[in-house]
Amino acid sequence: MNNARATQSTQAQERAPTDWKTVAMQRRIRKRYRAERRFRFFGIAAxxxxxxxxxxxxxxxxxxxxxxxxxxxxxxxxxxxxxxxMVERAQLDTAGADLALAGAGLENAVKSAAAAAFGPGGESYISDNAWVSVRKAIKHDASVLDRKTQMRVPASSEVDQAMAGRGTSEILAAVAKLKNAGLVSRHLNLDFLKVSDSTDPVAVGIWGALKGSLLTMFVTFLIAFPVGVLSAIYLEEYAPRNRWTDLIEVSINNLAAVPSIIFGLLGLAVFLGSWSLFGYRVGPLLPRSAALVGGLTLALMIMPVIVIASRNAIKAVPPSIRDAALGIGASPIQVVFHHVLPLAMPGILTGTIIGMARALGETAPLLLIGMRAFIVTPPGGLTDPATVLPVQIFLWSDEVSRGFVEKTSAAIIVLLVFLLAMNGLAIYLRNKFETRW
Amino acid sequence: MTDAPHKMTARDVSVFYGEKQAVKNVSIDIDMDRVTAFIGPSGCGKSTFLRTLNRMNDTIGNARVEGQITLDGEDIYSSGMDVVQLRARVGMVFQKPNPFPKSIFENVAYGPRIHGLANSKADLEEIVARSLRRAGLWEEVKDRLNDSGTALSGGQQQRLCIARAIAVDPEVILMDEPASALDPIATAKIEELIHELRGRYAIVIVTHNMQQAARVSQRTAFFHLGNLVEYGDTDNIFTAPREERTKDYITGRYG
Known part of the structure; x- marks a missing residue:
């Protein structure tokens, strides 16, 4: 032992001072710079x-x-x-105007007008819903009924596609003629944001799905946020550290990684199934395809995400703040709600909104609980049949009609704008609540 | 020595962290009109013992306290003692200044507010001003009470923490190395403050700095490896220690 140490120290004394100018040393330095440049290149490339x-x-x-x-x-x-x-003018000012016009054969009148104007088969040039815009115009100004007039009505899907250069040669030629005459044109139409699903790609809108998404998110937030945050507070601040809390922690972490479709099955079995426990019903019968059930299912899915994010945010609050509050006689609940929670809020909100964004984009679990139905009326409440944006996109992308392609893309734009808005909100809230030390 | 009953007494107090015993059978008396200093090398149990005096050890999961500690003759570990009220009566100042990330005013007003000590807004403002004056911070911050408490310098932050402890009108103030994170000038201010506060509150201070103990305290307790080695008047401890270990420590032979 002593000998070895002695040898070491003599060796240390005999070592020549390091020469920083040798070729090997220069090469090592060049290699280091090369590695640096390579790393930067890969980073920029990524x-x-x-x-x-x-x-x-x-x-x-x-x-x-x-x-x-x-x-x-x-x-x-x-x-x-x-x-x-044959229309009674007096009826046009009453609530029965729609019925009166329908009864007078407006739809057929519009179709024959199209056939007369565009030749045989001309009724296929206008949308099936064209008569609805004619009806609107009549209700706006009843005097048109007394004269020959011109009206802009939505064109059919075929004409629409022909405008984009797709279709049979006959229709392409016909549309080109109309276009040259200035009779057919594209216009900005925000009806897409105001109406719901339809079988006619010209008439579809996103409003029903958007409203369904909003209602679903509302339920999800209402359930997942309080339950998730309170669980996190309990686990971090109150729960004893023992085997049970370890088990709970592992379970929560595992739940966060469970594929979403399994949550869909769970929602189907629990909320829509019999709620049965040992053969007894233990819960209310919930409607299929409704925002309420969708929200509950998604709440189950994002709860673990919120719990984990909240626990981390709570953990990051310096213990000295807890000591300070306890030291002047604050009770544990005062410590949590006056000091820990406000300081953890930015992190909790960020985690929650990331979880909500995930829920907003989720399709699979909602398909399982029946939110893939064809829904023409926007949901009026939490228990009405509804669909959500990503499911609507999924449904439209499955349609064969060419007109749905651009509607699918338009729906994706709406969904992305929604997501961007939520992320923007997350950043805003984080900055607003962040404490500067 | 006064004949008045002791403010706090500890009898045969032992503290365990799981299996490990951190404080061994310590008995000590704390009096109203004196500053009591706890000195000793790192890990000797002096801070642990200090934290048993207002039950801050309760927050540590596996800590266990044996023996008896009384405040005005009442056992603070008895079931009848409300720990929230105890901590208001026995305030604490920590090693690292830890103001809340709120305004200076809110830092001081928080305690009176949760204990309902102020009847009105004017009353609360009066308590805050008085506490800041007593902590010797008023002149420096009176024009910026709405600034963040964390924006103050380290020494000012520590005095803000003392003002915060004073604001709930405690009887005893425990200070856990209150100046160890401060520069000499800020330290001198804290020591001066301790002098001024003496008599109004019973003060217990844990310190690493023996000169500081000699300067600010009237009674000194020397801890070593969890034992209370010697406890007596500060003058006696520093000039004529009875125990060999005390003498070795204060002459700098270890520590």
Whole structure:
């Protein structure tokens, strides 16, 4: 032992002073700089690659999707006196106007006007819903019924596609003629944001799905946020550290990693199934396909995310603050609600909104609880049949009709704007509540 | 020596962290009009013992306290003692200044507010001003009570923490190395403050700095390896220690 130490120290004395100018040393330095440059290159390459993918996504979406916010409209000449429609003028000012016009055969009158204007088969040039906009115009100004007039009505899906250069040669030629005459054109149409699903791609809108998403998120937040945050507070501040809390912690971490479709099955079995426990019903019968059940299912899914984020945020509050409050006689609950929670809030909110964003984009669990139905009326409440944005996108992307492609892209734009708004909110809240030390 | 009953007494107090015994059978008396200093090398149990005096050890999961500690003759570990009230009566100042990340005013007003000590807003303002004056901080902060407490310098933060402890009108103030994170000038201010506060509150101070113990305290307790080695008048401890270990420590032979 002593000997070894002695040898070491003599060796240390005999070592020549380090020469920093040797070739080997220079090579090592060059190698180090090369490694540095290589790393920077890879880093920049990775950033450029992901930015390129993002730009590609956005550009494709916007390029395809902007047409979803426009509508092809066609100028339709109508001779109302010649159409043989019998309408009581007095009825047009009453609530029964819609019924009166429908009863007078407005739909057929509009179709024959189209056939008269565009030749045989001309009724296929206008949308099936064209008569609805004619009805609107009549209700706006009843005097049109007395004369021959022209009206802009939504064109059919075929004409719409022909405008984009798709379709049979006959329709392409016909549309080109109309276009040259200035009778057909595209217009910005925000009806897409105001109406709901339809079988006709020209008439579909996103409002029903958007409202369904909002209602679902509302339920999700209402359940997941308080339960998640309170669980986190209990586990961090009150629960004893023992085998049971370890087990709970492991379970929560595992739950956060469970595939979402399994939560869908759980929601199906628990909320829509019999709620049965040993053969007895223990809960209310909930409606299928409703925002309430969707929200509950998604709440189950994001609760572990909120618990984990909140626990980390609570853990990050310096213990000295707890000591300070306890030291002047604050009770444990005062310590939590006056000091720990406000300081942890930015982290909790960020985690919650990330969880909510995940829930907003979730499709699979909602398919299982029946939110994939074809829903024409926007949901009026939490128990009405509803669908949500990502499911709507999924449903439209499955349609064969070409007109749904741009509507799908337009719906994706709406979903992305929604997500961006939520992330913006997260950043705003974090900055607002963040304490500067 | 006064004949008045002791403010706090500890009898045969032992503290365990799990299996490990950190404080061994300590008996000590704390009097109203004196500053009591706890000195000793790191890990000797002096801070642990200090924290048993207002039951701050309760927050540590596996800590266990044996023996008896009384405040005005009442056992503070008995079931009848409300720990929240105890901590208001026995205030604490920590090693690292730990103001709340709120305004200076809110830092001081927090304690009176949760204990309902102020009847009105004016009353609360009066308590805050008085506490800051007693802590010797008023002149420096009176024009910026709404600034953040964390924006003050380290020494000012520590005096703010003392003002915060004073604001709930405690009887005893425990100070756990209150000046160890401060520069000499800020330290001198804290020591001066301790002098001024003496008599109004019973003060117990844990310190690493023996000169500080000699300067500020009237009674000194020397801890070593969890034992209370010697306890007596500060003058006697520093000039004529009875125990060999005390003598070795204060002459700097270890520590």
């Amino acid at each position: 950033v450029v690659l992901s930015a390129a993918f993002l730009a590609f996504l956005l550009v494709t979406m916007v390029a395809q999707g902007w047409r979803g916010f426009t509508r092809t409209e066609i100028m339709l000449p109508i001779d109302f006196p010649a159409s043989g429609m």
